[in-house]
Amino acid sequence: MKILRLPLIYFLLVAGSVVFVWPFLWMAATSAKLDRELFSESLTVWPERPIPRLQSPYLDDRLFENLRGPRLEEAVGLIEKALGAVDYPWPADLPRNELLHQTARGTYARLLNILPGEDWELSQDELRARIGPHISTPLISEVVGQLRRVLCLGAFRAQSYDQEENLLVPATAAATAWQVDGPARAQLLQNDTPNERKAELRYDFSKGDTIRLSQTFHTTFPLERLHRLQLSLQSDDTWHRLQLFIEKNGQRFRASRTLPLSDHEWVIDSWQELGPDDRPTKIKTWTLLKPVVEGPGSTIPATTSKPNELKVTLELQRSNQLEAWWAKIQRNYRLTFDQTPFWRYVGTSLFLVILNLVGTLFSCSLVAYSFARLQWPGRTLCFALLLATMMIPAQVTMIPQFLIMQKLGWYNTLQPLWIASFVAPAFYVFLLRQFFKGIPRDLEDAARLDGCGSLRIYWHIMLPLVRPTLAAIAIFTFLATWNEFMAPLIYLADQRLYPLSFGLYAFQVQISNPGTAKGMGMVMAGSLLMTLPVIAIFFFAQRYFLRGVTLTGMKG
Numbered sequence: 001m002k003i004l005r006l007p008l009i010y011f012l013l014v015a016g017s018v019v020f021v022w023p024f025l026w027m028a029a030t031s032a033k034l035d036r037e038l039f040s041e042s043l044t045v046w047p048e049r050p051i052p053r054l055q056s057p058y059l060d061d062r063l064f065e066n067l068r069g070p071r072l073e074e075a076v077g078l079i080e081k082a083l084g085a086v087d088y089p090w091p092a093d094l095p096r097n098e099l100l101h102q103t104a105r106g107t108y109a110r111l112l113n114i115l116p117g118e119d120w121e122l123s124q125d126e127l128r129a130r131i132g133p134h135i136s137t138p139l140i141s142e143v144v145g146q147l148r149r150v151l152c153l154g155a156f157r158a159q160s161y162d163q164e165e166n167l168l169v170p171a172t173a174a175a176t177a178w179q180v181d182g183p184a185r186a187q188l189l190q191n192d193t194p195n196e197r198k199a200e201l202r203y204d205f206s207k208g209d210t211i212r213l214s215q216t217f218h219t220t221f222p223l224e225r226l227h228r229l230q231l232s233l234q235s236d237d238t239w240h241r242l243q244l245f246i247e248k249n250g251q252r253f254r255a256s257r258t259l260p261l262s263d264h265e266w267v268i269d270s271w272q273e274l275g276p277d278d279r280p281t282k283i284k285t286w287t288l289l290k291p292v293v294e295g296p297g298s299t300i301p302a303t304t305s306k307p308n309e310l311k312v313t314l315e316l317q318r319s320n321q322l323e324a325w326w327a328k329i330q331r332n333y334r335l336t337f338d339q340t341p342f343w344r345y346v347g348t349s350l351f352l353v354i355l356n357l358v359g360t361l362f363s364c365s366l367v368a369y370s371f372a373r374l375q376w377p378g379r380t381l382c383f384a385l386l387l388a389t390m391m392i393p394a395q396v397t398m399i400p401q402f403l404i405m406q407k408l409g410w411y412n413t414l415q416p417l418w419i420a421s422f423v424a425p426a427f428y429v430f431l432l433r434q435f436f437k438g439i440p441r442d443l444e445d446a447a448r449l450d451g452c453g454s455l456r457i458y459w460h461i462m463l464p465l466v467r468p469t470l471a472a473i474a475i476f477t478f479l480a481t482w483n484e485f486m487a488p489l490i491y492l493a494d495q496r497l498y499p500l501s502f503g504l505y506a507f508q509v510q511i512s513n514p515g516t517a518k519g520m521g522m523v524m525a526g527s528l529l530m531t532l533p534v535i536a537i538f539f540f541a542q543r544y545f546l547r548g549v550t551l552t553g554m555k556g
Helices: 002-030 072-084 096-111 117-121 124-134 137-147 171-177 321-339 342-373 379-391 394-407 419-423 426-437 441-449 454-465 467-482 486-491 500-511 520-550
Strands: 151-160 165-169 179-181 185-190 199-204 210-218 226-234 241-248 251-255 266-273 287-291 293-295 309-317
Touching (some): 002 520, 072 096, 072 124, 096 124, 179 185, 226 241, 241 266, 241 287, 321 500, 342 419, 342 454, 342 500, 379 426, 426 467, 467 520
Antiparallel strands (some): 151 165, 151 199, 151 226, 210 309, 241 309, 251 287
């Protein structure tokens, strides 16, 4: 039995660690997911592996990989035979057999929502008869459109600060407006549909790592007033990187970061120079343009300097597997920093934490010292009244406290979030009083014989002896202040004053729609960053916390 005791202890410790770490691993994994992964039919813990494909267009063979349903393989075989008999213009740039098989799986997924459940229990011939009428050209086009991944370009616009807009490249002429070059093989072809006007960029990175699309445009407004450039783009989910360069008025600019070709939805990518829109509380839906410098203070001159002449270069750079993973991991964090004043929220939270720590430690230790070591009339009654306040629920005092703060003119300020820490919370006073009472009187008497007054004894004798308890109270105060949500909800209306906990909630409300997963990856990224200080406090301050909770005074 003694032989099994040590392995059992280690097993329980490891199991407990796994239970503790699992929520954080789940949060970290979720923060690296795209929106489509969060509410997919098959819920997985780990994010989907990004695949930087060499060629585009390509067939997305993972779209219906986790398909489940009755008589799956049999039904897919029947649908595949029916598709082969349909006169449909299958894309020549995709492998025919694999495209037929994946289209059959996609069609099966749609038939699950169309055919009643009892039809899937019929014989093979009867099931084939039920499936046949639903195989139509519009259904095939819809499924093939989902399976075929291709990088598409739409309209390209320039906007001025005076709200003047120039359509530099219309979507109907996107293929002829750009000049394509670079080491990699690429071709830009117009492929309009009744619902979409677009140009497809078909490329092959097996012969090179860069593709450039460039053109020189003329604007109707002075380029000094250029505010923003916007490109309508449909990514091909390859996680290659898109970089933008512009040249105007004899100066060259480049985007401050590359944009990964993530997901496969139509988006509008925007670029602009540093301007009045770059306020801390403004949602940034654009990428900043910065001057290109060759050395310290040396700006690379542009090849064009004519008035109103704007040269634009779009550069598609190949990503390897490691770069694709890094782009996917940081995507939601980058979007969180862009769309929230994250560091302002952090600064406000740290400011409140510092004030609450100072106020709580000073006021509680001073009041507890008075109750424990000083003799004054009514001390026992006052201490009983102090403990009685712990029996009043916070919900009872919430409205009176709000009215007081409003009358004092502190509504929509940070004062209500820290001022209460300077009036000695009752629980911490009780905790410290018990520790002070455990300190021998001989130390205090010896200090008085040496000429120390009460405040000097408090500062030089008592506080060092209750340091573990003060550390435990500091940890409690930090956690309570860092995670505080209700007080900012009640007292704050200005977004510039939000602490991190309430700021993330406001961000979630701002970007999310009920019943959808939009923005949840960004919320998880922000929540994980908010949790990291709490985890650090747990690991680095746990010994002070345990000592402060378990000790009851000095050892005799």
